[in-house]
Amino acid sequence: MSTPANLQFDDQVFDFAFHPNEDVIAAGLITGDIHCYRYGLEENVKLWSERPGKKSIRGLEYNADGSVLYSISKDKSITAIDAAVGTTKLKLSAAHENPLNSLLILNNNVLATGDDQGIIKLWDNRSQKCVMTYEEHDDFIADMTYNSDKKTLIAVGGDGFLSTWDIRKPDVVAMSDCMDDELLSVQLVKNGKKAIVGSQDGVLSLWTWGDWGDYTDRILGHPNSIDTICKLDEDTICTGSSDGLIRIVSILPNKFEGVIGDHGEEFPIERIRLADNKKYMGSCAHDNSIHFWDVAHLFEEGGDDDEEEEEVTEDKDEVNLSTNVSEDTVTKPAEADSSEEEEEEDSDSNVDNSDNDDSDNEKSRQQKRKRGKQIEGRNAKASRQQAASAFFGDL
Template sequence: MSTENDAEAGSLAPLKFKQAVFHFATHPSEPIIVSGLINGKIKCHRYGEKSHQELWTEKAFKKSCRGVAFNPDGSQLYSVSKDKMILLMDTSTGQTIKSREMTHENPLNSLLNLNENMFATGDDQGVIKIWDNRKEDAVMTYSEHEDFIADMAYSPSHKTLVAVGGDGYLSTWDIRKPNVAAMSDQMGDELLSVKLVKNGRKAVVGSQEGILSLWSWGDWGDYKDRIVGHPHSIDAICKIDEDTICTGSSDGMIRVVSILPNAFHGVIGDHGQDMPIEHIELTHDKKYLISCGHDESLRFWDVGYLFDEDQDEEKDGDDDQSDAEGEVTSNLENNKNEDQDDESQDEDKKQKQDADDDEDEEKALAEFEGFEDDSDDSDDDKPSKKRQKKQLKKEQKKKEAEHKKKSSRPNTFFSDL
């Protein structure tokens, strides 16, 4: 079985820069990475086991580049900066396709691609804007937050954006509507990172005080659970799978954490003391986890063996399954039961609101371009067909849960980290 040292030995050489890397993005299908630097430059590299090749460099902004993101097929690249500009660039050449200036009243701080045409930006004073490449101006502007937007996540199935910020609030937005869908209680701590897990039923949020909080979809008033143990702020989160994340902390360490049951499973990378992690992301083939910090480099951590071990355990199983499950604490069992209860409640709410949601969606689709209906069926058919699909999914999930309980031990593929 692989060890942490094995992973380090198999990692690629760091990609070093002369300036700090503020943000980066990995290509969705090729070994290509684009980095946004603090001096406003954007660099594109093809990474490899023997060497890294620089493909192009562009001086895109006068001030720091604070975010980069590929469109779904990787052919184009979005970038945002402190000088309030947004660029759409050609990935192969680095040439600008479209430029928007003075897009916000305050410096941009975060960027998230939503689909093939749309993306979201957040600024230093809490304003979020939704953009459509087919239109010049923002299609939505949200102003509920009072401090910087630190991070955002998106649920395509709900057409909903989840945002966290320095004001200590979590917010959710149906991007087809002008008003906030839900706003959390004030957490008394800066919220710095967010990812959706458990097939979108949970949001995991990292804070300045080093606490991971777990939120249930549709119940955004307060978190349902929290994971303590990080000694410093959690500035970045990367989803490994629906039950596992990696966290990047201001102590320079990258940790593996499982969600429900909640547990730490070791450190897979370390940029060094006083070298906070700014961003972490998986490569398209899930072989490497890439991270950037304050040491002016991108570092590659070999994590492919984690997924290999997961597949091996699903095939082979473990004879001591029941013994391992018996060792789970009552607190973790309560968390899992709560997770299941939340799923059941969410399902009931969705069924009750199907008719109203369909009517709202049709009105919104007529008002805003760029949103495609998931079905060509008539309005009369949609509620019943959706309920049938949900019932089939519910039965499938039940069968998968029973099979998983019999044949695999939860999260054991991280036990040797």
């Protein structure tokens, strides 16, 4: 599948955001500029530019319906921009005492910001005021994620701690042990039962919900820092590393599945995001560009080919059974008790019996396993679609 042409800029891209309903992307630069484009296979069309601050744009997020684009800056400000025309609607010039580094929209009314000194603030966009301040971290807040069902915010930072917060309460719910490593990225997987965290040393650590003292598993293999994580579904993530590679990693079982793209060794990746249509993944790096990667095939079910193959397989099964089963085998189950029949089938699947036709039994088992995997694949796709729909609906 083709992809839109890369977006090239004169300066480094710190963050970008996909519009939730349209083929539109906004990029925040080190210069403080925000550029918005409509992307497509034929061409990318620039819609507007805005410069809400004089220093670098460190975070961008659209609200749920895509009408407002929020940005945070090194100049300590939070800005709300009319996403349709690119004009500034609201600017909080001194939102924090220190430069901002992390932004996350929690729901329709609340967004969270984290700064370079570890302060996290929750903002109500109705009153346009800070409603909660958290001060447990003592170094930059690198990334945050949110569990809407449990009303819990999870943050990781340069001090090596993971923290969890009930956004309805002022005190920290749990603080991890110090990991002696900068924690740079975090996502929730396994339907909120696990948190996956990327570190400066290139380790992916897996945390169990409610057991926040220390990680329960680690995934080694990244040679450099894991600066950004993008969730594909509840069992699969993509990682962006300072070695310029975007990797696919499955979770429990933990396995590297391949590489989606490469910005080059000299261009560490700042951010990767999945477009709402799930056709493309975007990435920005130190090469002053945003790349589009084709990921639609990762969400495909297998199409008509798999269904045709399944039908052919079932037909072959029926032919094999009709041609290889003897009259004695056909009449025996009718004479046997149903419980005895079940025991015989169980023994066939677990014991190597030379008196039976092993080749037919093995073929049958293989086909059952294959059909089971195809069904699991369809169920997994449905789960991904439901999870994505619920996630974007809550923002």
